[in-house]
Amino acid sequence: MFKVGFGYDSHRFDENRKLFLGGVEIDSDYGLKGHSDADVLLHALMDALLGAVGSGDIGSHFPDGDPKFKNISSLKLLSEVKKEVSRKNFVINNCDLVVVAEKPKLKPYRKRITSSIAENLNLDLQDINFKATTNEKMGFTGRREGMAAYAVVSVVEKALWQFLNKLNRKGVLDDVSKEYNDK
Numbered sequence: 055m056f057k058v059g060f061g062y063d064s065h066r067f068d069e070n071r072k073l074f075l076g077g078v079e080i081d082s083d084y085g086l087k088g089h090s091d092a093d094v095l096l097h098a099l100m101d102a103l104l105g106a107v108g109s110g111d112i113g114s115h116f117p118d119g120d121p122k123f124k125n126i127s128s129l130k131l132l133s134e135v136k137k138e139v140s141r142k143n144f145v146i147n148n149c150d151l152v153v154v155a156e157k158p159k160l161k162p163y164r165k166r167i168t169s170s171i172a173e174n175l176n177l178d179l180q181d182i183n184f185k186a187t188t189n190e191k192m193g194f195t196g197r198r199e200g201m202a203a204y205a206v207v208s209v210v211e212k213a214l215w216q217f218l219n220k221l222n223r224k225g226v227l228d229d230v231s232k233e234y235n236d237k
């Protein structure tokens with residue numbers, strides 16, 4: 055009925071590459087090393103989505119030895135993962151995402167990253183939360199060797215989603231919350 059998924063990824067910095075996070079190009083002196091565009095945030099998100107619907111991980115869907123994925127935009131991979139979630143009869147409910155990086159400052163990109171992910175997953179902005187944190191100079195992110203990202207998602211079975219939407223359209227959920235709030 056309801057499920058949650060968790061994803062984690064990390065990539066080493068590479069000064070010869072562009073930096074992409076959430077499908078957005080970030081102004082930075084360095085990008086991330088990887089077979090794909092190395093969008094560490096989308097990789098964590100995809101692993102969380104695949105985990106929620108019991109479909110393994112990105113490495114098994116998009117092997118890093120396959121030349122077809124060389125430098126591929128992770129947004130393209132995300133659209134495949136979105137189809138897999140739907141094939142498994144689930145709808146994405148919400149995503150909570152965090153990037154761990156000393157630099158660059160990501161707060162100014164919050165809206166752009168959130169919009170990019172919402173657009174690509176056909177979700178409302180309010181269903182995506184993106185945040186960033188440093189690691190207070192500790193560990194590999196603290197030493198600026200690379201970046202890490204974590205993602206938590208929740209998904210709902212399509213039939214239940216449709217049922218809840220039907221109730222909502224009939225105003226039943228409003229009535230119930232009013233009744234609850236009046237107590």
Ligand SMILES: Nc1ccn([C@@H]2O[C@H](COP(=O)(O)O)[C@@H](O)[C@H]2O)c(=O)n1
Pocket residue numbers: 154155156157158159160161162186187188189190
């Ligand atoms: N790459 C980053 C890291 C952090 N932020 C913002 O700074 C706040 C404080 O971070 P701490 O690691 O010192 O707790 C954090 O909540 C973010 O708003 C950022 O924008 N980009």
Ligand SMILES: C[C@@]1(CO)OP(=O)(O)OP(=O)(O)OC[C@H]1O
Pocket residue numbers: 063087088089090091092093097112113114115116117118119120123
């Ligand atoms: C995204 C894929 C695609 O080949 O490659 P990378 O960019 O190397 O990313 P990583 O998270 O190391 O592995 C997952 C792969 O599926």
